[in-house]
Amino acid sequence: MPNTLMPNDPDRFRLWREVQDMRVRTTLGGIFYLIAWLLCWIFSSAPKQLLLPGSLFSLGFAILLVLRLRHRLPTEHDLDGLLRWRWQHWALLLLNSMLWGLATGCTLLLTPLHDSQLIAALSTIAFSTAAIFNFPMQRLPAACAVLLIYLPALVIMLPQASKNAGVLTTLVFFMLYLMLALKRNHKEYHAGVDLQHQLLEQREQLDLLSRTDSLTQLGNRLQFNNLFELQVAQAQRQGSPLALLLLDIDHFKQINDQHGHMAGDQCLCQFADVMRQVFRRQSDILLRLGGEEFGVLMPGIDLEHARQLGEQFRLLLDEHGLEAQAQPLRLTTSLGLGVFDSARDASADAFFSRVDDALYQAKHQGRNRLCLA
Numbered sequence: 001m002p003n004t005l006m007p008n009d010p011d012r013f014r015l016w017r018e019v020q021d022m023r024v025r026t027t028l029g030g031i032f033y034l035i036a037w038l039l040c041w042i043f044s045s046a047p048k049q050l051l052l053p054g055s056l057f058s059l060g061f062a063i064l065l066v067l068r069l070r071h072r073l074p075t076e077h078d079l080d081g082l083l084r085w086r087w088q089h090w091a092l093l094l095l096n097s098m099l100w101g102l103a104t105g106c107t108l109l110l111t112p113l114h115d116s117q118l119i120a121a122l123s124t125i126a127f128s129t130a131a132i133f134n135f136p137m138q139r140l141p142a143a144c145a146v147l148l149i150y151l152p153a154l155v156i157m158l159p160q161a162s163k164n165a166g167v168l169t170t171l172v173f174f175m176l177y178l179m180l181a182l183k184r185n186h187k188e189y190h191a192g193v194d195l196q197h198q199l200l201e202q203r204e205q206l207d208l209l210s211r212t213d214s215l216t217q218l219g220n221r222l223q224f225n226n227l228f229e230l231q232v233a234q235a236q237r238q239g240s241p242l243a244l245l246l247l248d249i250d251h252f253k254q255i256n257d258q259h260g261h262m263a264g265d266q267c268l269c270q271f272a273d274v275m276r277q278v279f280r281r282q283s284d285i286l287l288r289l290g291g292e293e294f295g296v297l298m299p300g301i302d303l304e305h306a307r308q309l310g311e312q313f314r315l316l317l318d319e320h321g322l323e324a325q326a327q328p329l330r331l332t333t334s335l336g337l338g339v340f341d342s343a344r345d346a347s348a349d350a351f352f353s354r355v356d357d358a359l360y361q362a363k364h365q366g367r368n369r370l371c372l373a
């Protein structure tokens with residue numbers, strides 16, 4: 001499952017994981033109830049006499065099998081939808097357990113089915129054990145499923161408790177064991193889900209870190225490489241403009257040389273802050289492409305609008321400069337700007353080169369200016 005489809009919120013993730021697991025684990029179960037019942041029926045002493053209960057139970061198990069398989073997960077991950085699906089599916093599982101409990105009860109009550117008691121008993125043990133190990137997500141409904149599987153047989157045997165003392169004691173003992181196993185499985189299951197959520201969060205954080213410039217907290221070159229071609233493809237597909245602004249601080253080497261590397265770092269951070277002030281739209285992608293070179297990708301913005309923003313940034317910096325180690329510092333920047341044009345740019349790389357050439361021109365023409373590509 002791609003990460004994008006996973007809910008981030010821990011509660012929703014937990015529920016989403018439970019629901020996914022239930023969906024996967026439910027696929028095999030239903031068919032075995034049907035097969036086990038057919039075996040009980042076929043290997044009874046008189047299958048023909050049992051036509052009515054035989055077919056009714058078969059039909060019941062078949063319907064539940066289909067319902068379990070056809071119970072599709074909600075496409076949206078809203079909490080209500082997931083909760084509704086979970087309870088609906090538990091209802092199906094509990095109905096299945098109850099039907100099996102009744103079928104087992106029939107093997108005790110109906111004489112022709114007595115020959116099938118061993119098949120029913122073995123299947124009962126298998127189904128209750130499977131319920132505990134496959135569906136430990138929620139303790140109460142899982143415990144109810146086990147109870148429903150055993151209850152009819154227990155109720156039928158109770159009036160003759162002394163005759164059935166051995167079997168009854170064993171059943172109660174086994175149910176106790178199942179409940180203890182359920183408690184442990186439930187704990188382990190949720191510890192596993194929590195761990196998975198933590199790992200996914202950490203992976204996301206690492207991914208974000210790998211795409212973020214540690215000094216300025218802007219997107220880094222890797223982020224640019226990841227996004228640029230996608231943005232160009234999207235602009236091409238949608239026929240919407242995509243502006244790319246490249247910014248390069250003028251004579252930055254001198255700042256380092258005169259004020260030291262630390263002051264240079266401060267300048268880079270403040271430069272990024274001014275970028276955040278000017279390029280404020282949610283869709284603007286602010287990047288530090290390397291050293292003292294920055295970039296802004298502006299989807300949906302035409303050349304004139306982007307030029308105004310670029311000029312606003314240049315003037316802001318030119319007029320106010322920055323501050324390094326509490327000292328005001330004069331600083332200017334050169335800018336290259338272009339809007340993707342499929343008639344001129346054969347590829348995303350060609351578009352970048354065109355804007356980079358404009359930046360080079362701005363440097364060449366004396367710096368502190370914006371050149372259009």
Ligand SMILES: Nc1nc2c(ncn2[C@@H]2O[C@H](COP(=O)(O)OP(=O)(O)OP(=O)(O)O)[C@@H](O)[C@H]2O)c(=O)[nH]1
Nearest residue numbers: 248249250251252253254256261262264265291292
């Ligand atoms: N403090 C600091 N300096 C950096 C960092 N990355 C690159 N630099 C410096 O940025 C300077 C870039 O110098 P140049 O490429 O010559 O460019 P410039 O001095 O800005 O000159 P023009 O771009 O031609 O105007 C170099 O001195 C690098 O050491 C950084 O992360 N921190």
